[in-house]
Amino acid sequence: MVSSAAAGAFDERVAARQAKLGIVGLGYAGLPLAMLFAEVGFDVTGIDLDESRVRAVSEGRSYLVDVSAERYDGVDGRLRATTDYGRVAELDAVTICVPTPLSKTRTPDISYVVAAAEAVARHLRDGQLVVLQSTTYPGTTEDIVLPILERSGREVGVDFFLGYAPERVDPGNKDWSIRNTPKLVAGVTDECRRRTEALYRPIVETIVPVSSPAVAETAKLHENTFRAVNIALANELALMCDRLGISVWEVIEAAKTKPFAFLAHYPGPGLGGDCIPVVPHFLAWRLREYGYSAQLIDAAHEVNAHMPVYVVQKIADALNDSGKPIKGSRLLLLGVAYKADVHDTRESPSLEVMRRLLERSGEVRYCDPWVPDLELGDVRHESVPWGRDAVTWADCVVLLTPHRAFVDSAVWEAAKLVVDTRNVVPPGPNVHSI
Numbered sequence: 001m002v003s004s005a006a007a008g009a010f011d012e013r014v015a016a017r018q019a020k021l022g023i024v025g026l027g028y029a030g031l032p033l034a035m036l037f038a039e040v041g042f043d044v045t046g047i048d049l050d051e052s053r054v055r056a057v058s059e060g061r062s063y064l065v066d067v068s069a070e071r072y073d074g075v076d077g078r079l080r081a082t083t084d085y086g087r088v089a090e091l092d093a094v095t096i097c098v099p100t101p102l103s104k105t106r107t108p109d110i111s112y113v114v115a116a117a118e119a120v121a122r123h124l125r126d127g128q129l130v131v132l133q134s135t136t137y138p139g140t141t142e143d144i145v146l147p148i149l150e151r152s153g154r155e156v157g158v159d160f161f162l163g164y165a166p167e168r169v170d171p172g173n174k175d176w177s178i179r180n181t182p183k184l185v186a187g188v189t190d191e192c193r194r195r196t197e198a199l200y201r202p203i204v205e206t207i208v209p210v211s212s213p214a215v216a217e218t219a220k221l222h223e224n225t226f227r228a229v230n231i232a233l234a235n236e237l238a239l240m241c242d243r244l245g246i247s248v249w250e251v252i253e254a255a256k257t258k259p260f261a262f263l264a265h266y267p268g269p270g271l272g273g274d275c276i277p278v279v280p281h282f283l284a285w286r287l288r289e290y291g292y293s294a295q296l297i298d299a300a301h302e303v304n305a306h307m308p309v310y311v312v313q314k315i316a317d318a319l320n321d322s323g324k325p326i327k328g329s330r331l332l333l334l335g336v337a338y339k340a341d342v343h344d345t346r347e348s349p350s351l352e353v354m355r356r357l358l359e360r361s362g363e364v365r366y367c368d369p370w371v372p373d374l375e376l377g378d379v380r381h382e383s384v385p386w387g388r389d390a391v392t393w394a395d396c397v398v399l400l401t402p403h404r405a406f407v408d409s410a411v412w413e414a415a416k417l418v419v420d421t422r423n424v425v426p427p428g429p430n431v432h433s434i
């Protein structure tokens with residue numbers, strides 16, 4: 001049993017900002033968290049195996065949209081970075097924020113979580129709190145991380161403490177930050193949860209304790225699965241409205257007038273990002289171990305994965321009206337990032353559209369102010385500048401990512417033919433919408 005004195009001492013060190021904090025993984029979730037802890041007065045050690053990230057943090061250089069170079073000036077050296085896990089031994093609390101990608105066979109790859117837990121375990125000290133933030137399948141904290149940490153012979157809830165608190169970071173979101181986004185918090189024992197709550201209290205306005213890590217792990221997956229399934233529903237609505245000969249965009253706008261029990265999602269060329277296309281498969285994979293098949297998740301994946309095929313068919317149909325095949329036609333793709341006004345192309349459906357058009361011998365160029373160049377297969381492509389020249393070159397312009405630069409542009413009237421997958425191009429006889 002933990003003495004109340006020891007519990008009190010931890011809370012006091014946190015409340016007094018004397019606790020030494022560590023963040024493992026300085027990516028889009030870890031670095032903003034490390035910076036925020038430093039800004040409220042903690043001494044923070046960031047640990048990352050990527051030496052370029054460690055150098056950037058040490059030199060106060062920004063490499064994430066949410067952490068500008070100016071923020072380093074404000075923390076007076078309280079945020080340091082290292083590749084040395086040995087520094088864990090000096091810390092009171094360590095938060096693990098490493099990636100959890102999908103493997104090629106669409107199963108969860110938690111190798112980064114395991115490696116981080118093993119490295120922390122090698123330097124674990126009595127009284128330390130370890131918190132996992134990575135998005136992962138239910139059972140990871142208690143069935144994978146806990147046994148690794150207990151190998152040291154220490155007992156959880158007595159000699160060390162283990163919590164789970166999923167990240168809800170939305171890079172670039174100006175409305176929702178770490179501070180004002182409610183934070184789910186769980187612990188392997190009550191004292192684990194209590195200490196995890198104490199850790200986040202100085203930086204998060206609303207802490208939501210839940211009864212177990214599995215509840216928090218599953219809630220996070222449910223949040224993103226909700227989004228993927230509703231996007232798939234919007235995409236299926238587009239396929240249905242195409243057959244009905246009505247505008248899916250007008251249907252959604254009409255449905256949106258219902259003031260309750262409706263949350264609009266919109267069709268597009270498919271599902272991109274390292275989050276929404278990935279996370280639902282963690283849940284489906286885990287439930288298969290219980291003999292349960294998550295039909296909605298699998299069906300949503302099929303619908304979302306079909307959208308690039310549908311967009312290519314719309315392009316072929318639009319060109320056909322002008323008596324042109326895809327083969328040999330000049331095709332300008334607008335936007336390869338997975339969503340508006342980001343640099344990120346991970347899982348971007350634009351790349352699948354581009355690949356399919358190249359396969360059909362289209363002459364393909366892309367324009368994306370946020371992505372100057374990209375590798376597709378073993379070919380390097382460079383973005384062409386946005387403007388009338390780019391548009392007049394093309395037999396067909398395809399709007400895939402609604403970057404601000406494309407939305408309010410007068411360039412559209414120069415286009416011979418447009419396929420618009422995001423409902424941002426002014427309507428016209430030469431504009432085909434999905």
Ligand code: SAJ
Nearest residue numbers: 167168169170231265266267268271272273275276338339
């Ligand atoms: N998309 C659609 N139709 C929609 C919404 C999105 O086709 O109605 C597409 C986007 O184009 C993109 C993909 O889905 O390719 C994912 O878009 P996203 O807006 O969900 O963006 P993400 O991947 O950055 O998701 C993050 C998530 N945040 C966290 O997990 C903490 C997600 O839960 C947020 O809802 C989302 O940001 C957000 O709202 O910005």
